[in-house]
Amino acid sequence: MAESMKGLKRTHRCTEISTANIGETVTLMGWVQKSRNKGGIIFVDLRDRSGIVQLIFENGSIDAKGFEKATKLRSEFVIAVTGVVEARSGAVNNNLKTGEIEVRANGLRILAEAETPPFPIEENSKTKEDLRLKYRFLDLRRPDIQRNLMMRSQVTTLIRQFMANEGFLEIETPMLTKSTPEGARDYLVPSRIHPGNFYALPQSPQLFKQLLMCSGYDRYIQIARCFRDEDLRADRQPEFTQIDMELSFVDVDDVIDVNERLLAYLFKQVLDVDVKLPIQRMTWQDAMDRFGSDKPDLRFGMELQNVSEVVRGCEFAVFKNALEAGGTVRGINAKGQGSMPRKKIDKLVEFAKDYGAKGLAYIAIHEDGTVKSSFAKFMTEDEMNRLVEAMDGQAGDLLLFAADKNKVVWDVLGALRLELARQMNLLDSSEYRFVWITEFPLLEWSDEENRFKAMHHPFTMPMEEDLQYIDSDPGRVRAKAYDIVLNGTEIGGGSVRIHQDDIQEKMFEVLGFTKEKAYEQFGFLLTAFKYGVPPHAGLAYGLDRLVMLMAKQESIRDVIAFPKVKDASCLMTEAPNLVDEKQLEELGIAIRSEE
Structure with a gap:
């Protein structure tokens, strides 16, 4: 009893x-x-x-x-x-x-008293995640999960203290807002009082924080809940938390400065790790060329080498066709992997195909200097030697090549580089390597919509010196945008915002918005901009991702109290679920069954 x-x-x-x-x-x-x-x-x-x-x-x-x-x-x-x-x-x-x-x-x-739990309450549980999430209230008793959530609490407390000392004001923005289709898919909330109309849950407080700058609040911070109705991805959550900030009368360096000091403070207080300042910066172009990724993991080398000029003129059709179509040939050198069995190399080829490659070309240099290659018969001895030399190939190395459009080559070798690092145990979770990625392209081409889309959002400021290309060569324009990356994971990103009318109108024009459409979607912001808007810039971190890396966890689900699973459902509460017919009637909603 x-x-x-x-x-x-x-x-x-x-x-x-x-x-x-x-x-x-x-x-x-x-x-x-x-x-x-x-x-x-x-x-x-x-x-x-x-x-x-x-x-x-x-x-x-x-x-x-x-x-x-x-x-x-x-x-x-x-x-x-x-x-x-x-x-x-x-x-x-x-x-x-x-x-x-x-x-x-x-x-x-x-x-x-307690019934016998369906699994033992112990650290590093071997119990299947589905069962643990069904009984999440028991799973949360595990000491390792409790430590993660206590660390999360400590991190948010320290952020609030640090930002308050830096003159930031914590201001809450609405949860029920207007749907703006630029970006991910919104979660919609039907209105009972306005039949047929819907609120959207915020994907980010972006527009509101810019309005706060128009209203003179100068430095804003919010630990904000955000919602995105995205397609299924293993480590995405439909609801997540941002550390959201905006600053007035600043440029790129000011935003980077306060955030570097914030990160150094957090890592010292929570983990007793010294973050060396200033944090390294790398342009987007440099990151893509060297690492095949705009979130490069710098804990190991294995950088991409562009060998297009070295193989130009060779008779190997794969290389030849890629170059003729305006693509590139690039490779990575997996040091000491020259004796990798053929079966394992074939697995890497299959892995590369998941990222859009048609295949992978390879050269394995054995310890005795003999060379085994998938394409040697299409190359002269001199061409092979030049290629091995360009890749710094030594006895015992494995050289892997992709040839295609730049984007495909980057995606394939960027992912392959990480997969090899995992296989070769090159990833040390106790090492924290930060890097700022800067000068992102302002726009990216969407084949689906046959138009340019904003790489970040339509309010991102172009670099002044690139404005001259906005009509003639929009893809060449770089943005005053920056991401902070830790160990190959983007933990935050932001940009300087457009505060001049003419540039904002030009941006909408390039994105294919008419003036009417721009006002229909963003009228309240554009109207506010007519009444005196300061230059402003901001940044938002994914709190879940940041804490995951600090706590050395594999998944953000391990640092969220009640996470959803891959299909955005909650195994414990069984949400989403059917609702009462009466509730639907009040909202004027009928459920149509598919034929």
């Missing part, structure tokens, strides 16, 4: 006691991790969010009724225990923070 606390007060959390408390009487409350009955003495590990402490129940130090109750304790029972802190009678347990002490119980209350 569960008992009440009856005025009993907890004096400490489990690991808040130490050898300094020996001889003191304490009251602890928490969950039974495990119980071992040795006859006249019962050992119980008590767990709360701080950790574990050992309790001892022994006839004599606790009355017979209390000892009888102690024999009934099972895993996950919730108990309150009063007792005296003693030096541990057995061997010291160095794996526990409280390994030098134990608590000799003289009072016990069972506050709640």
